[in-house]
Amino acid sequence: MYLYIHPEIQQDLSFTQLMNLRGEVFRELEGRRTQKVLIAGKSYFIKQHFGIGWKEVFKNLLQLRLPITSARNEWQALQRLKQLRIPTQEMMGYGWRGRNPAHKQSFLITRELPNFITLEDLGKKWRTQPPSFRFKQQLIAKVAAIAKALHENGINHRDFYICHFLLDLIEYAKGSITLYIIDLHRAQIRKTTPTRWRAKDLAGLYFSSKDVGLTQRDLLRFIKLYRNQSLRDVLNKETAFWQKVKNRGDKLYQKHE
Numbered sequence: 001m002y003l004y005i006h007p008e009i010q011q012d013l014s015f016t017q018l019m020n021l022r023g024e025v026f027r028e029l030e031g032r033r034t035q036k037v038l039i040a041g042k043s044y045f046i047k048q049h050f051g052i053g054w055k056e057v058f059k060n061l062l063q064l065r066l067p068i069t070s071a072r073n074e075w076q077a078l079q080r081l082k083q084l085r086i087p088t089q090e091m092m093g094y095g096w097r098g099r100n101p102a103h104k105q106s107f108l109i110t111r112e113l114p115n116f117i118t119l120e121d122l123g124k125k126w127r128t129q130p131p132s133f134r135f136k137q138q139l140i141a142k143v144a145a146i147a148k149a150l151h152e153n154g155i156n157h158r159d160f161y162i163c164h165f166l167l168d169l170i171e172y173a174k175g176s177i178t179l180y181i182i183d184l185h186r187a188q189i190r191k192t193t194p195t196r197w198r199a200k201d202l203a204g205l206y207f208s209s210k211d212v213g214l215t216q217r218d219l220l221r222f223i224k225l226y227r228n229q230s231l232r233d234v235l236n237k238e239t240a241f242w243q244k245v246k247n248r249g250d251k252l253y254q255k256h257e
Helices: 015-019 053-062 072-084 119-125 133-152 169-173 195-208 216-227 231-256
Strands: 002-005 024-029 032-039 042-049 091-097 105-111 116-118 165-168 179-181
Touching: 015 042, 015 091, 015 105, 042 091, 072 091, 072 105, 116 119, 119 165, 133 165, 133 179, 133 195, 133 216, 165 169, 195 231, 216 231
Parallel strands: none
Antiparallel strands: 002 091, 024 032, 032 042, 042 105, 091 105, 116 165, 165 179
């Protein structure tokens, strides 16, 4: 068993008490629940893992994938992003109990990010309230910078959609743009990011942004910033890669239509 609680949170909470916390449920899947809870009068998010069962473990292994059996994966990803100074949720607690991979219990607590909007919700507003050219270009640059930083440091998100980018509205009101990347439950960390996983992340990003009104010029600008090279050089060397990204993103879009 392992238990870490940030000093900001009461220290006398046991593992069992933390696993039994109840609040506003944001997502609930078999063996996993995400909630917003109050601890000592402050709001936090807690992801509780109750075990995925042997059926899910074997299913993943048969598909040649390592199963995600606890909150450890996201805990490690949050630590790595903090080292890289990529804005994300602040970890306030983590713990696990049990050795059996199918029934291991664990949790991850993060500080609530107040006053934000997801890029998905922001994009929906653009249909009736188009953004300024400058603001849209700044957002594209921020998203490209996060994607570049993740992939160049051996991290792929695996759920790289615009709903997992949060715009800080407090900083925006001050004239600054801060984007947070969240939901790193399935993130993978290696020395280098394989090309196929780069493509999958970028395809997810492209798929999820297809309805926000991005132009061809916007997409090309993202490519240029992501590679930090002239657009001519990138397209001369990587036409097949970016076509693969587009094709995969289009298929995802058609599947969800």
